[in-house]
Amino acid sequence: MISHPSRQCTVELQALPSRIGQVRRILSAQLRYWHLDQLIDRAALGVTELLTNVHRHAQPDKMCTVEIELLLDRLTVSVRDHDPRLPVVEDAAELSTCGRGLAMIAAMSESWGARRDGEFGKVVWFTLPTAGSASERAPAPDLGVVDVEPVGVAVEVEGAPA
Template identity: 75%
Template sequence: MISYPSRHCTVELQALPSRIGQVRRIVSAQLRYWRLDPLIDRAALGVTELLSNVHRHARPDKSCTVELEFEPDRLTVSVRDHDPRLPVPADDADPADATPLATCGRGLAMVAAVSESWGARPDGDNGKVVWFTLPATPGRPAPAPCPAPEHQPAPVPVETVATVRASITAGAVATAGSVATTVAAASAGTATAPRAPVPAAASATTTATGGGGPR
């Protein structure tokens, strides 16, 4: 289960190798959303080491909870499991306790190396929390690119606009006069259907033959 309050992210999982890779991707995506990209590599490495410790050493089960908490000046990453034994860094461990099931290991040294601070604390009677912090300075969003200027048509000269308007007006007046003349003629009963023009060739033939027949 994953929950995403505004400054807090919680992931519940079984610390198995296949799930550890998924949690790394979730952590990376969440930090990217918070614009904490410079912290992604260190946070992913630290949480991988803590989950690997749970997978190797925690008992009676491997269920755990990963939490990310983003405060104004720091990011806190913690892993909570059900094993009450607190981890001990390898350099501080008693060599007699260096068994395959020991809760100490080199992973904590890696966590200490990549983090600003780290620690472990009991969580109730049957669990613990191991955590580390990173200095957090959220990045500023990239400025939006300036839109490309749209193509603007070339301005039409004022003289051209005046000429076009005058032409349109003159045409409208001429059309209106023609319509008025046709209406008046129709009212007087003298309107006739327009005669079709006689082709030039036909007119020439009629003139050449005159009134007589062909010779």
């Protein structure tokens, strides 16, 4: 069996405005460590929006977990909180100063979604393609079927910066 390399970073926090800035700095440092500088602005914007939603709406508390995962050619950023209510994308009034966060995440990401997490929580996530991912490359020419015997590969996962 071939295992695929994965990199992961997890941060637990209370979604207060001062902590949101800290998470953006952690996310930026982690993406630089993974040599994904081109994703920093979009990932920081997306995580800010998700954490702001936790700060504004999550009940009974503002505790949450941010997870950043790089798997092959895709970065996934997710925020898990203790409020089971799933977010709803609504049309914001023209002069409204809020209510556009999820629509913005949908526009700037490859995909996004929300799912229940157990009885008392949810996870809201978005994905960004890394440079050179399948969605950005031209399709490879079809050279016919090649029969290759899979070989087991053990991959040591790099963690957070030391």
